Amino acid sequence: MNIENKIIINSSEFYFKSGETILQVAERNGIDIPTLCHIKGYMPTGACRICLVEVKGTRNLLPSCATPAAHNAIIETESERVIRARWINIELLLASGHHNCLTCEANGDCRLQELAYRYQVEKIRFPESISLYPTETSNALIIRDFSRCILCGRCVQACNEIQVNRAISYGYRGVTSKIVAVGDLPLNESDCIFCGECVGVCPVGALIEKPSRFKGRAWELKKIKTTCPYCGVGCQINLHVKDNKIVKVTGVEDGPPNFGSLCVKGRFGYDFINHPDRLTVPLIKENGRFREASWNEALSLVAERLGEIKLSYGPDSIGVFSSAKITNEENYLAQKFARAVLGTNNIDHCARLCHASTVAGLAIAFGSGAMTNPIADIEKSELILVTGSNTTEAHPVISSFIKRAVEFGRAKLIVIDPRKIPLAKFATLWIRQNLGTDVAWANGMMHVIIKENLYDKAYVESRTEGFEELKKTVKKYTPEYVFKITGIPADDLIKAARMYANARPASIFFAMGITQHRTGTDNVKSMANLSMLCGNVGIPGGGVNPLRGQNNVQGACDLGALPNVFSGYQTVSDAAIRERMAETWNVESLPASPGLTVTEMVIKAGEGKIKALYIIGENPLVSDPDLNHAEKALANLDFLVVQDIFLSDTAKIADVVLPSVSFAEKDGTFTNTERHVQRVHKVINPPGKARQDWKIICDLSARMGYTMTYRNSDTIMKEINRVTPSYGGISYTRLEKEGLHWPCPTVEHPGTPRLHVGRFTRGLGLFHPIDYIPPAEVPDKEYPLYLTTGRVLYHFHTGTMTMQSEGLNGLAPECFVEISSEDARNYNVKEGDLLRVSSRRGEITAKARISDQAIRGTIFIPFHFAKAAANKLTNAALDPVAKIPEFKVCAVRIEKAWVHGEQR
């Protein structure tokens, strides 16, 4: 600390760092200066004048949020003059607008109210100004009450600088000033995407969550911290509870990964928890119809049928689908149940459909199949390459990190995606590749980097192996050759290669656009190659970062809900590991050969080789590729048991349905996309007789002759610690404050936010020479268009959770076919026309949405909607290594659909 940096606040001396504001020095030293418009960590706007302080020797009072601390400055934060100024400011704020606390949702959680109380502003001498603008209630999620708005600008800052959604701004001037969206339109007609960050930062009751209105006063609500149940970002949320009902969700502000930010699903998608359609009793199907049953009856039936099938057809005739939605502890038990009780390695979960190729590809290249760097590293990157990830819609909070890095940091962004996704607006370079040609462009970039000598020679020599083979392979991928395959202009490819190679650190982010191909594992290895070539693995701000789709898909993989590994990726084919596990689990032996994957189990069910499936929290009848086939396959089972919180499309065809509990009703841990293990806390009691997933597994196990005794999820975690090296030091006590990144082998270990620092998990990083293989199906005369599938912001996966929310359904009510204006013209399609889309496997109808996100020759359909299930069209061609299906490419044709002689 510089001895020259000394400041005197309220007669006490403090030191400050150059550039620190008076407010920051005061806050750091526990001196309370009230603020209203200031958002900690962001540029001060100095709008509200509440944080005024007296600086000796200056004529005017100065806003402490915007005034840098100066050497020997003498500051008074609560002098008479200061208090008087604050008093008048508060009085003026109270006079501008209609600040009636009686029915205001902010009552009890309002900064203006607190300030009025603190400075005893009892009477307002000024006349109350009339509100110029009526309250906006036209959307289902956010109410804008302009009469309560004090124009502090926090919402504008939150929208533009934190989330970088850039939907609102200041409009008009003087007394007519108003916070406006584009064209002063209501939010639901504007660019607003309802992340609700503005609501979160509004210091008064001008912006409030509509669904929470009149549901309870701030002081009546119990606020409990837990982990968001949607995507893999793992946002920390507070659930606000009254009378066993969730009435509001807010972001936890003071910690990673989200620092208070949430997306529309996390903030508003909680209706499913207290939904009347939740399953509350076990159901048994008799004569084609469900009837309610007791737990005893249902569990006994399941145990009996699984026992019979095991006896008649052997353990490998049974399969278990575990779930990326349940906790780590429950996934651990699910795989233990499959292996120790059923005696089969046929256990898998939906990671097979999303990132199986990542786990496989990165494990071979680096030795560990997960995101190499923490989310917080994004803002350290100099260059961010995003490919095959529609980040703003699928991982909104991570996308804000990227947008901030580009808008306010030093990072440049390259987006390589077949659609002009929203993130492309922030990119220096948006490159459009033909579907399924990722290996080719990656090889092309490496060709340029090697040819121009831009690669990191020292890193390649000391940290990697296999470079010569790689060099040989990429030799033929000249920009001209790559253009022929990918359609990427040579100049763009060269530019991208130079940008990537010349930036350090440079990070790569990818998701299903890379993984869901029959060459998924190859694609992932290509990303690893590119990153290693430029020395970006194992450094802050660099890395290869797969964005995981489910809240606990990382954890489900980590805890062994995979057919080839126990927890901690300990392979089942290793006899020593098997022996150790058998000993811990107190069984004689465990199955040695790797089991079947989710995709293979469906095929084998169709062939009659899998006789029974135990499906926990998954909905393959919407999520699997080539649904018509999957439907037939599951109908072919002798016995299907589904454990879920709703009667999903898959549960409907089950023989027995077991009601389990949602994330808000259980304790445990989720592991997010950056390997951050975080706590899940029980907030409310489950509905009816619904039972904890781990308890159901234990109960079932007992009935099948194997006792699992756990008092609670904590005791399961203790067993996980013993048998899983990477989770060895992770305990609930440690997680209480903040999560831990695995590997965390011992209780003293601080966790590992960044992998492969100094040394790869496998020793040396391994380059893989990879040649381009085209997608399994490409357009032809009969099916002339490419179809690619993906997500929309407002829904999650098969919609089991999000479609219970009126607000979200209102924003994304139905399926659509995104089509370019050129294709629309060619097919004479107008916005909203009903289209029939068919592939070799099936057909669906949905309305056309003409969009400049779509590029000629390729249409896009979201896969969430069971009524128009995109997966009836998709191709089940599998990656030979990871067995992941090619969801991202198939060939289709479109025609206008006519219903009863007219267009609907």
Next chain:
Amino acid sequence: MKKITLKMWKEIDGIIQRHKEKSGALIPVLEECQSVCGYLPMEVQERISKGLNIPGSTIYGVVTFYSFFTMAPKGRHIIKICLGTACYVRGGKPNLESIQDEFGVETGGTTGDLRFSLDSVRCIGACGMAPAMVVDDDTYAQVSKQNIMKILDGYK
């Protein structure tokens, strides 16, 4: 509503292209586009938003902040009546009213046939010519009820 013609769109696109890479481009672009179209309707703002990659909300904020910018179409000719002190005492106000009466237009408004927009201004720095009137780029001295209509007859 005054239609944005194909020719205008071309000019707008040209303006955007010319300023695209410069920082602080928004205000000059808005100014030039307004001079092309006479006003800045939402469709023009949207085009600028896409072209400059500036959020529509920001553009709307700027357009509604500065009184120079307008979202209502302006007439083919802009009449400005000076109401600065010198012009005011020499009859600026009755002059203004005579135009309002003759054309049925409020100050700040535009005639139904889009022929004239009428504005009052505070001193144009031509006090020796008081009371003064400016039509488009032409300044007229010592105008009165009697000669105003004759002058305006020249602007169709």
